[in-house]
Amino acid sequence: MTIRLHDSRAQEQRDFVPLDPSNVTIYVCGPTVQSGPHIGHVRAALSFDLLRRWLQRRYERVTFVRNVTDIDDKILANETDAETWWALAYRMEQEFSAAYAAVGILPPTYEPRATASIPQMQELIARLVERGHAYPAEDGSGDVYFDVRSWPAYGELTRQSLDAMEAAEDADPRGKRSPQDFALWKGAKPGEPADATWDSSWGAGRPGWHIECSAMARRYLGAEFDIHGGGLDLRFPHHENELAQSTAAGDGFARYWMHNGLVTVNGQKMSKSLGNFTLAADVLARHDPLVVRYALAAAHYRSSLDLSEASWTEAEAALGRIRTFLERAERAVESEGSMPDPSLPAAFASAMDDDLGVPQALAVLHETVRAGNAALDRGDADEGRSARSAVEAMTDVLGINPLAPEWRATGSDTKTTTVLDALVQAMITQRAQARADKDWPAADRIRDAISAAGITLEDSPDGTHWSIDG
Numbered sequence: 001m002t003i004r005l006h007d008s009r010a011q012e013q014r015d016f017v018p019l020d021p022s023n024v025t026i027y028v029c030g031p032t033v034q035s036g037p038h039i040g041h042v043r044a045a046l047s048f049d050l051l052r053r054w055l056q057r058r059y060e061r062v063t064f065v066r067n068v069t070d071i072d073d074k075i076l077a078n079e080t081d082a083e084t085w086w087a088l089a090y091r092m093e094q095e096f097s098a099a100y101a102a103v104g105i106l107p108p109t110y111e112p113r114a115t116a117s118i119p120q121m122q123e124l125i126a127r128l129v130e131r132g133h134a135y136p137a138e139d140g141s142g143d144v145y146f147d148v149r150s151w152p153a154y155g156e157l158t159r160q161s162l163d164a165m166e167a168a169e170d171a172d173p174r175g176k177r178s179p180q181d182f183a184l185w186k187g188a189k190p191g192e193p194a195d196a197t198w199d200s201s202w203g204a205g206r207p208g209w210h211i212e213c214s215a216m217a218r219r220y221l222g223a224e225f226d227i228h229g230g231g232l233d234l235r236f237p238h239h240e241n242e243l244a245q246s247t248a249a250g251d252g253f254a255r256y257w258m259h260n261g262l263v264t265v266n267g268q269k270m271s272k273s274l275g276n277f278t279l280a281a282d283v284l285a286r287h288d289p290l291v292v293r294y295a296l297a298a299a300h301y302r303s304s305l306d307l308s309e310a311s312w313t314e315a316e317a318a319l320g321r322i323r324t325f326l327e328r329a330e331r332a333v334e335s336e337g338s339m340p341d342p343s344l345p346a347a348f349a350s351a352m353d354d355d356l357g358v359p360q361a362l363a364v365l366h367e368t369v370r371a372g373n374a375a376l377d378r379g380d381a382d383e384g385r386s387a388r389s390a391v392e393a394m395t396d397v398l399g400i401n402p403l404a405p406e407w408r409a410t411g412s413d414t415k416t417t418t419v420l421d422a423l424v425q426a427m428i429t430q431r432a433q434a435r436a437d438k439d440w441p442a443a444d445r446i447r448d449a450i451s452a453a454g455i456t457l458e459d460s461p462d463g464t465h466w467s468i469d470g
Contacts, residue, residue, distance in 0.1 A: 003058060003353045005227075006302060008235065008257040009157050009243075013355055016256065018226050023061045026052060027217040027254070029230035029238070030066040030111070032209075033092035034074040037099045038277035039296070039307065040263035040270045044231045046293065047260035047301040049105040050398065051229070054352050057397055065220045066108040067213060068093050071115050071206055073170075076196055085193055086115075099280040103293040104399045104406060110220050114212040118198050121207045121215040124249055125184045133248040134184055137175025142187020142203030145171070146210075146245050148180045154244045157257065158236045168237060170208060182241050183208035210241035217246075217253070224252030232259045232302075233269065261304045278307070290407045291315045294400050300359055318366065322395065323402040325369045328458065329388035330403070332381050342393035358398070365394045428457070428464050 003016040018024045028048045031041055045066070056062045069075075070089040079085040093113075101107075114121075125144055128134035133150045137143040148154045148162060155162055167179030171186055187205040188197040197204040207215075217225065230239060239257065246253040263270045270277045283292055295315035299305045345368060351360035372387025395401035402408075427446055434443040450457060457464055 001058060001353070003055075004355055005256055005258060006355050008259050011159070014256065016226075018059065019224065019255065021059055023063055024055045024059050024227075025221045025225035026055075026062060026064045026227045026229065027213070027221055027225060028064070028066045028108075028228075029213055029234055030068050031093075031096050032069040032072050032074060033089045033096065034072065034078050036092055036095040037280040038263075038270060039280050039283050040231075040277065041096065042099050042103060042105075042280045042283075042292070043263050043296045043305060044260050045100050045105050046103060046296050048229045048258075050297060050301065050358060051227075051258070051356055052106065053397055053399060054356060058353075062109075063221065064106075064108045065110045065112070065217065067216050068096075068111060068113045069209065069212060070113045071196060071212075072209055076192060079193065085196060095281070099284065102284050102289045103296070104289070106399075112216045112220060114207065114216065117212070117216050117219055118207065120219045121211050122185075122198075122200050124211060124215050124218070124245070125207075126201070127249045128184065128245060131248065131250070133245070135177065136202050137172075137187075139172075139175040141172060141175050142185070142200075142205045143171050143175050143183055144185035144202050145176055145181040146184055146241065146248075147177060148182070148244070149178055151244050151248045153247065155240065157240045157243050160236070160240075182210060182237065184211045184245070210238055211245060213238070214242050214246045214249075214251075214253075217242075218251060223250075225254060227256045227258055228254030229258045229260070232262055235259055260301045261299075264304050264306045267306065287312050288316070290319060290400065290402060294319055297358055297398065297400070298362060301356055318362075319400070319402055321366070321369055322391065322400075324456070325372055326388060326391060326401075326403050328376060329372060329384050329391075332376055332384050332388075342389045342396075344393050344397070345390050348390075348394050348397075352397070361394065361398070365391065365398075368394070432464070 004013045005016045006012070007014045026048070028045075030045075031037065048064075048066075052062050052064050068089075070086070070093065075089050076085050078088055080088075083091075125134060128146065129136070129144065132147075134144055134146050137145065155165065162180060165180050167173065168176075168182040171183035173179060184207070185200060185202055185205050186208055187203050197206055217228070228239070228242075239259075243253060243257075265276045265278075268274065268276060287295075291312055292315075295307070295311045296305070298311075298315065298318075345364055348361050348364040351357035351364060354360070368387050368390050372384050372391065375381075375383035375387060392401060392403075396404070400407075427450055431443050431446040431450075434440075434446065447457060
């Protein structure tokens with residue numbers, strides 16, 4: 001078993017060798033909760049949910065940390081007279097959690113909020129000042145900056161030269177030695193909420209964005225851990241700055257860096273700043289959450305994903321084929337015997353080991369569904385049961401088993417399904433009566449009407465079953 005992952009820092013695939021095979025450690029940058037999640041946020045979280053699930057399959061234990069940035073310029077800017085910044089942050093955090101849960105993203109092992117780790121951030125800043133890699137501004141503002149020119153490796157994550165970088169815009173440039181220096185601590189400014197500041201040896205203020213993740217990763221995973229993940233748009237400046245300040249402070253920090261591709265709209269990055277984003281709540285209101293999960297997972301995690309109505313249609317059809325086969329095979333198992341122990345096809349495992357090749361893994365899944373249906377068509381119950389076992393194992397790994405309890409409860413509207421089942425069953429009963437009366441034209445008319453509605457009937461020794469065409 002060799003898992004190979006694309007390491008953004010090395011810019012190539014590397015064999016994954018965890019620090020401790022009994023406990024893989026992952027830190028993923030979570031949301032800045034100034035407003036609700038768009039579908040790009042959900043795709044990012046899902047990418048690392050799939051990674052976590054696969055590593056859990058391979059190594060059993062994964063400690064997964066995803067932070068919440070609940071103090072930031074953007075959050076403070078969205079405060080209103082009716083809602084304080086911290087109330088807004090908490091409300092938006094709940095929206096993110098609800099969207100993640102809706103598409104089956106597992107809750108993290110730890111989900112720290114930035115405001116709960118201020119002392120750890122101050123300790124890390126003090127260590128950088130002591131080592132000569134950070135300095136308090138001389139203008140009396142209370143700001144503290146990372147001195148990028150003191151760290152020759154700065155720029156190694158994104159392969160940029162310092163002189164080619166744009167100036168950091170996260171603090172007043174007057175107190176900086178170099179335009180690229182970035183804020184570790186931001187002194188309190190007039191007009192900012194008093195409860196958005198903390199006392200420090202440099203004066204009252206709050207942490208900069210980048211120092212938050214470095215401190216929380218160290219607090220929950222130690223000075224060195226296995227994987228740091230996040231969206232491709234975070235590579236610079238956020239992850240570049242995290243890497244520089246943590247290693248300059250003497251920490252090994254992340255051994256592998258992984259970045260998911262972005263969701264695009266007409267080829268352009270989806271973002272709140274561009275105003276071209278689609279809210280996760282709107283997508284989930286229009287589509288079954290399992291369909292959303294499948295559509296977001298179907299592309300390779302490092303590729304860009306341009307979503308359209310066809311994306312949801314294709315995902316729904318693919319899931320329909322999986323569901324129909326599992327239900328059909330389930331009936332065969334009930335009538336023929338017990339299920340074999342679930343096992344993953346070697347080709348599926350190989351695809352997942354190769355930098356989380358979900359598209360290739362899905363191809364194996366659908367080929368197994370096809371082969372399983374063919375086996376049931378020719379009456380080969382043993383092969384059908386074996387295929388069902390493999391399909392269940394694969395869909396469980398990917399979190400897309402439509403017969404799993406979480407999806408049975410949150411799939412298509414229960415009331416609608418109940419009504420539809422009653423109508424179809426009534427027509428099946430009418431068809432059975434027509435066949436018993438040898439009224440073949442009537443039986444054919446009923447079957448044709450059912451088929452025209454997009455419903456497939458399957459006659460078997462234990463009765464007639466129906467499913468929606470997929």
